Amino acid sequence: MIIAVDGPAASGKGTIARALALHYALPHLDTGLLYRAVAITVLRADGDPADPADALAACAFDDLLLGDPELRSEKAGAAASVVSAHPAVRAALVDRQRRFAGQPSGAILDGRDIGTVIAPEAAAKLFVTADPQVRATRRHAELAGRGASPGLDAVLADIRARDERDSARAAAPLRMADDAVLIDTTDLNVAEAVAAAIAAVEAKRG
Numbered sequence: 726m727i728i729a730v731d732g733p734a735a736s737g738k739g740t741i742a743r744a745l746a747l748h749y750a751l752p753h754l755d756t757g758l759l760y761r762a763v764a765i766t767v768l769r770a771d772g773d774p775a776d777p778a779d780a781l782a783a784c785a786f787d788d789l790l791l792g793d794p795e796l797r798s799e800k801a802g803a804a805a806s807v808v809s810a811h812p813a814v815r816a817a818l819v820d821r822q823r824r825f826a827g828q829p830s831g832a833i834l835d836g837r838d839i840g841t842v843i844a845p846e847a848a849a850k851l852f853v854t855a856d857p858q859v860r861a862t863r864r865h866a867e868l869a870g871r872g873a874s875p876g877l878d879a880v881l882a883d884i885r886a887r888d889e890r891d892s893a894r895a896a897a898p899l900r901m902a903d904d905a906v907l908i909d910t911t912d913l914n915v916a917e918a919v920a921a922a923i924a925a926v927e928a929k930r931g
């Protein structure tokens with residue numbers, strides 16, 4: 726079984742995808758990490774994330790980078806949202822994601838275009854969202870817990886800018902697949918959101 730989990734920044738899709746991976750004993754890929762790795766590789770080479778050639782060259786990143794905590798920074802997220810708009814970057818990362826999705830065991834992938842582009846054949850598709858202010862408050866608390874302290878306003882501005890870039894780009898924009906189930910986590914705690922996700926997957930499995 727392939728489960729696709731898409732949604733905007735800090736909506737809780739990763740939290741849900743990890744919980745589903747445990748529940749169904751399926752491997753999980755956080756596809757945002759791939760774009761974050763490209764972004765950090767560009768920045769460390771003093772390149773420009775908006776330059777398609779710089780971004781494409783960075784797609785040959787070392788897999789060890791995927792464990793680097795700097796990938797979780799807001800700087801990496803913002804630059805990832807710039808490099809991910811280049812069609813050549815998206816094309817360079819497609820095969821890797823499709824191979825992961827195609828494992829005999831099945832898989833769970835979370836991102837922006839899993840249900841629409843990477844695995845349109847997924848048995849269950851979830852689109853996780855939440856009010857931007859709520860997303861910013863949660864991300865702000867998460868960053869503070871890690872010792873980073875951007876102001877709440879800055880976190881909200883970053884989330885809004887990323888939402889806009891990810892939805893407006895021509896290549897694989899963020900959008901809900903026609904056959905996805907919407908999960909709005911604004912008024913749900915983590916346990917409630919995970920329960921809603923499991924119920925949605927069970928309903929799709931029939």
Ligand SMILES: Nc1ncnc2c1ncn2[C@@H]1O[C@H](COP(=O)(O)OP(=O)(O)OP(=O)(O)O)[C@@H](O)[C@H]1O
Nearest residue numbers: 734735736737738739740863867910913914915918
């Ligand atoms: N339902 C919820 N209630 C409260 N906090 C939540 C809920 N879901 C997720 N969180 C918290 O919100 C933050 C963002 O969640 P998460 O990382 O899962 O979002 P995401 O959509 O995967 O983000 P990204 O766009 O960075 O990939 C985390 O700190 C997480 O613990």
Ligand SMILES: Nc1ccn([C@@H]2O[C@H](COP(=O)(O)O)[C@@H](O)[C@H]2O)c(=O)n1
Nearest residue numbers: 756757760805806809836837838887891
């Ligand atoms: N399937 C995906 C996943 C991510 N992106 C881009 O990467 C940025 C960072 O992703 P996070 O999930 O880690 O926040 C995101 O803002 C997108 O621009 C993507 O395009 N497609």
